[in-house]
Amino acid sequence: MKGIGTDEDMILMILTARCNDQRQQIKATYKKAYGKDLEKALKSELGGLFEDLIVALMLPTVQYDAAKLHKALKGAGTDDEVLIEIMASRNNEEIKNICKVYKKEYSNKLEKDICGDTSGHYQKLLVILCQGSREEEVEEDKVEKDAKDLFKAGEGKVGTDEEKFVNILGNRSFEHLRLVMAAYKKISGNELLDIIEGETTGNLENLMLAIVKCAMNLPAYFAEELRATMRRAGTDDDTLMRIMVSRSEVDMQDIKAYFTKKFGQSLYTCIKEDTDGDYCKALCYLCGGQD
Template sequence: MEYRGSVRPFVNFNAKHDAEVLHKAMKGIGTDEDTVLMLLTSRSNDQRQQIKAAYKKAYGKDLVSALKSELGGLFESLIVALMTPPVSFDASQLHTALKGSGTDDEVLIEILASRTGEQIKEIIKVYKKEFNGKLEKDICGDTGGHYKKLLVILLQGDREEGVDEEKIEKDAKDLYAAGEGKFGTDEEKFITILGNRSPEHLRKVFEAYKKISGSDIEDSIKSETTGNLESLLVAVVKCARSVPGFFAESLYKSMRRAGTDDDTLMRIMVSRSETDMLDIRASFKKMYKESLYNTIQEDTNGDYQKALLYLCGGND
């Protein structure tokens, strides 16, 4: 498979040397933010972990704590996110979304709809280790109804594989019968089919659905369901169609609403930089006729902006 991330492992990597460079950049009065951001955005996450270890060995202190004491604001949050291993980052985002009063459903929906089964299983393990809790239990305590059911199905990380030709037509008819084809909605059917089938299978089901009903499955979901269940079902459909397309839209919304949603912007730029940022950029350009790079440039500033642009990896 071709590598589709914007951040690649640095070729002549030397963790000890990088640790020294960062130490110098933070020594004395003031910090050389440019050096910090250029170095850390051009290393892979795995390399950043090695730099962290080398730094501790050389200077007897934690690199992340040192960075936190020198940096501030959004730039600090972004650098700390970059220094976090990807699975730990997802787990901590979910933990923050669930703890305290109120739940940040956008985070739950984004992560659980877009991650692979393997990734979700890893997240559950790390969540348990780092927060001493069960992710499923915490989600069940914070959500309810059909929304909770679908989240729990996604948490199993156990979608069917491949395309089952014999089920395509039946699934499409079942979805139609569960929604548009009847008075009221049979949410269970939507949850079972969308939560368990493989993305490839679902794409075929969506085509068949359009032939039967004359409309896209997303439109039917929007007219048949509301609230968090609607948002989660739509996210699952969009991720089945195209994960990069799903993230391109989320990025666009994070910047084109009134005020920038920096939490979402940062979370996606960090978590997708080594996964599919090149595809997200291409989808963004195709969908919105403008480049992700220029949009970030218009919506952010300072070192935070510079670091995001490095993560973007170029202007289309």
């Protein structure tokens, strides 16, 4: 970055090839050596989607999630896709850490901001998830009961007892929910996913479906979300970037494997076809290159 011009290739090769902890060390050492904030320096040197991606990589993971949630909630309107993706997919520890950082950075509780922007059973389910208190263990005696309760709350009655769906999906562990889905199929003959689609609508439906999909197979959920970003008229770069940044050190290899198996094309190839320039190069580095 010194002098006229910028070596974008060097920037992306260094920062995308390092883990987040290493990037935080680089940021601290840079400030100590040159008396400048690396994030601000990068913003002044770069532009467009490439700048957005590189700056996103410089944030600690939990701070990045908190920032995305705050952006989704602030101002007029709510970005429910962001709310649903993050709240449905993060584990207890991640949710608790996000809440701590959110309060520190934005001087307000995440739960309070969620309540200010949402309503009804959708709000209730988000608030339950915001506690970061999913049951950790599978309780065998609850599996059959939960499956029967969900059947009675949906297919087995006129109308839908959404409260029952909210409490079970919001509080049970993913492993427990997988067993509940299998038990439900035996009782009903139908998939729980299909029942949720038939019994609920709107953001509540989308949040419940996301929880069930995450419980079934978390990498598969993100692979399908990534595919959706590149199937529209124009690429949904916000979602593409968010998933690539947040999952690059978590389960990217599993996401890539499922992506290729499900869609018959590698994630790397899709990124190459749908993006360009240094932004494309950086995304390709994050996904670990070709399969």
